[in-house]
Amino acid sequence: MLDPQLFRNDIDAVAKRLADRPFVLDVAGFQVIEAERRTVQMRTQELQAGRNAFAKRIGQAKGKGEDTTALMAEAGAANAELESLEKKLAELQAKLHDFLSGIPNLPHQSVPTGRSADDNQEMRRVGTIRTFGFAPKDHIALGEATGLLDFETATKIAGSRFALLKGPLARLHRAIAQFMLDVHTGEHGYTEVYVPYLVNAASMFGTGQLPKFEEDLFAVPRSDSEKLYLIPTAEVPVTNMVRDEIVALESLPLKFVCHSPCFRSEAGSYGKDTRGMIRQHQFDKVELVQISHPSTSYEGLEELTGHAESILKRLELPYRVMTLCTGDMGFGSAKTYDIEVWLPGQNAYREISSCSNFESFQARRMQARFRNDKNKPELVHTLNGSALAVGRTLIAVAENYQNAARMPMAASVFLRYCGLTWAESTKSAFSACVNPAQGKGRLSATIAPHFDALTSSYKPAQAFTNGKVAEWSNAPDSKSGLGKPNVGSNPTLSATDKEMRPVRGVFVCSNRHPTPGRWRPMMPRL
Numbered sequence: 001m002l003d004p005q006l007f008r009n010d011i012d013a014v015a016k017r018l019a020d021r022p023f024v025l026d027v028a029g030f031q032v033i034e035a036e037r038r039t040v041q042m043r044t045q046e047l048q049a050g051r052n053a054f055a056k057r058i059g060q061a062k063g064k065g066e067d068t069t070a071l072m073a074e075a076g077a078a079n080a081e082l083e084s085l086e087k088k089l090a091e092l093q094a095k096l097h098d099f100l101s102g103i104p105n106l107p108h109q110s111v112p113t114g115r116s117a118d119d120n121q122e123m124r125r126v127g128t129i130r131t132f133g134f135a136p137k138d139h140i141a142l143g144e145a146t147g148l149l150d151f152e153t154a155t156k157i158a159g160s161r162f163a164l165l166k167g168p169l170a171r172l173h174r175a176i177a178q179f180m181l182d183v184h185t186g187e188h189g190y191t192e193v194y195v196p197y198l199v200n201a202a203s204m205f206g207t208g209q210l211p212k213f214e215e216d217l218f219a220v221p222r223s224d225s226e227k228l229y230l231i232p233t234a235e236v237p238v239t240n241m242v243r244d245e246i247v248a249l250e251s252l253p254l255k256f257v258c259h260s261p262c263f264r265s266e267a268g269s270y271g272k273d274t275r276g277m278i279r280q281h282q283f284d285k286v287e288l289v290q291i292s293h294p295s296t297s298y299e300g301l302e303e304l305t306g307h308a309e310s311i312l313k314r315l316e317l318p319y320r321v322m323t324l325c326t327g328d329m330g331f332g333s334a335k336t337y338d339i340e341v342w343l344p345g346q347n348a349y350r351e352i353s354s355c356s357n358f359e360s361f362q363a364r365r366m367q368a369r370f371r372n373d374k375n376k377p378e379l380v381h382t383l384n385g386s387a388l389a390v391g392r393t394l395i396a397v398a399e400n401y402q403n404a405a406r407m408p409m410a411a412s413v414f415l416r417y418c419g420l421t422w423a424e425s426t427k428s429a430f431s432a433c434v435n436p437a438q439g440k441g442r443l444s445a446t447i448a449p450h451f452d453a454l455t456s457s458y459k460p461a462q463a464f465t466n467g468k469v470a471e472w473s474n475a476p477d478s479k480s481g482l483g484k485p486n487v488g489s490n491p492t493l494s495a496t497d498k499e500m501r502p503v504r505g506v507f508v509c510s511n512r513h514p515t516p517g518r519w520r521p522m523m524p525r526l
Contacts, residue, residue, distance in 0.1 A: 004100060012027070020326040041089055105331070337356075
């Protein structure tokens with residue numbers, strides 16, 4: 001929500017900037033509400049001051065033994081008028097609140113002016129688009145050919161715009177989310193949170209989904225209380241953690257990461273992406289949220305966008321970053337970068353992340369504040385971005401790493417997470433990768449039970465042929481509580497690996513990796 005003072009001080013300037021979105025501000029409508037509010041408020045303040053004067057005059061008259069009937073009648077009439085005006089003022093304040101809550105955020109001065117996605121500005125391209133020696137298939141054809149991606153059964157269960165993933169594809173979907181969480185918590189300084197997937201109307205209002213976009217939400221009516229809403233993104237519950245709070249200055253920025261399912265009705269997308277996993281009613285996403293000091297929020301936006309990009313860089317997926325124009329930005333955003341990944345099956349870049357700075361727009365709706373250096377409450381700035389949409393990352397891996405003979409979707413990400421090269425991705429190597437306990441060596445007592453449960457369904461044909469699985473000692477490390485690799489039992493390791501910082505997970509060493517003898521994380525931490 002925008003500051004009402006902006007409208008009172010220079011409404012024409014506000015209307016002009018909103019027209020770039022494009023949004024037509026009802027200037028006359030605001031002025032009518034504001035004029036009436038100002039008149040009622042001034043009269044209310046006069047009567048409130050007069051009430052104290054009446055009380056003093058009546059007291060003085062009684063002290064002198066004078067008749068106070070007329071004064072009390074006059075005071076009663078003033079009190080009745082005051083009561084009526086206070087009610088009227090509350091109604092006008094609510095009307096003004098409703099008026100302002102339907103107005104989008106002002107675009108930042110650096111946002112390009114435009115009407116549609118065609119006017120978005122490309123900032124950079126990263127990665128090389130692969131040249132195929134055949135016509136690349138899309139993820140639908142790749143998934144259905146293996147039987148791992150089942151839209152027919154999903155439709156039977158729930159209806160259109162749902163997907164059912166099986167076996168290694170479902171396992172890969174889970175591992176991608178875990179991989180993203182590990183990167184953001186371990187390297188980018190985010191605190192992981194687990195949040196409710198159902199939220200109340202106040203939370204939806206705080207982040208801007210209500211009241212304007214209720215048709216895009218899935219509501220859950222309840223007979224015993226107010227209805228709840230399935231979250232369209234983890235942005236809603238995570239950002240609302242600071243609703244009605246005053247955050248300590250020294251704690252800023254707050255940085256949270258959350259993996260959650262997201263639920264959207266897609267009410268305005270009839271006929272768009274009706275096939276496949278691109279546009280679903282239910283999908284998973286890893287969301288980054290920052291609660292920032294106003295003076296550093298745009299530095300935070302660049303940082304957050306870079307954190308989202310880092311996932312694509314690690315997966316070596318080609319992408320581009322776009323600055324959205326004024327006409328293509330979301331309702332509450334002051335500036336947005338879209339990250340679009342290359343999908344060869346569609347021969348197009350498609351959105352995989354949207355990173356935005358909302359400035360104080362959401363904070364004003366939530367009354368999320370911090371104490372500034374003068375110890376006065378001031379609104380925070382809020383930022384968020386997908387890092388990344390899990391299903392679309394899965395699609396990108398499938399389409400970019402396909403070949404004519406098979407669909408090595410899971411092998412691609414797992415082997416890259418292990419630190420192996422694509423040339424090493426044989427079927428037997430993948431089998432050993434997803435169940436290293438079946439390979440050479442053993443796991444520590446701390447890890448083994450979790451890993452056995454995770455990989456029990458995989459029966460590799462043979463152990464690694466291009467690397468060795470470490471032998472683990474059972475002696476727990478003082479910091480992590482996990483065993484360390486027993487370097488002495490594996491002669492291919494260098495002495496520097498003895499000092500490797502313990503990390504939760506399983507590690508593999510590949511002799512043919514560009515850095516021979518170095519350890520790489522094999523699976524996300526458990």
